[in-house]
């Protein structure tokens with residue numbers, strides 16, 4: 001693991017790192033905020049999955065999470081959103097597919113399957129690296145994310161029961177099989193056969209009986225992507241039918257961006273802290 005930069009921040013350290021990711025076959029970058037409490041022993045750790053076009057830096061720079069994370073004693077890991085430098089021409093053809101748009105799954109289709117293995121990287125390789133290299137508690141791991149990363153947080157928690165003790169999302173792509181972003185990504189990464197898509201769709205996973213810890217989801221009602229891409233009402237209906245605990249909060253006036261995330265980040269950190277610090 002190579003240290004790219006480290007910055008003192010609210011008594012802790014915000015760092016950025018790169019490692020040779022075996023699962024991806026390329027170097028991958030990630031950020032880690034280590035709170036001051038980690039000087040005295042391992043602390044709970046939150047993995048934050050960012051959205052389309054973001055990098056490992058976006059949340060660290062824009063969300064304003066470090067102040068309360070330092071107070072509560074929460075580590076925050078911010079993985080990059082896709083492999084980079086894959087040499088696949090089509091990976092740079094659009095902002096919502098390819099580089100910066102890994103969708104937190106392992107692709108099965110050529111030419112993506114070789115490098116686009118974000119699920120294995122996030123849930124196994126990066127998790128193990130962080131637990132080995134930083135003072136993080138293996139038994140207190142939370143997961144949250146935004147938009148594409150909200151989809152990632154929900155689906156990875158549902159697909160890996162027991163691995164995440166707390167889960168939340170900002171404006172997640174809640175039913176990706178039924179929106180243009182998801183249809184494009186799933187067709188490219190998983191293939192035309194829709195029968196394989198449900199295993200990576202939070203609404204469908206919940207309908208199929210998968211369970212996650214109680215979910216907190218925040219959604220802005222002035223979100224420019226709400227009507228076409230996000231479909232929180234489908235997640236809401238599936239959770240109600242399946243008995244999956246969900247707190248879905250709708251906020252008048254808020255859009256899709258990081259001003260929205262910054263406005264409610266404290267609620268998400270406290271949601272995770274209630275479980276991870278109990």
Ligand SMILES: N[C@@H](CCC(=O)N[C@@H](CSC=O)C(=O)NCC(=O)O)C(=O)O
Pocket residue numbers: 050051052053054058062095146147148149256257258
């Ligand atoms: N095409 C635009 C918009 C991209 C965008 O809005 N990305 C969101 C996530 S959308 C779903 O995953 C985002 O988080 N952007 C980063 C930000 O700082 O707001 C573009 O290329 O910017």
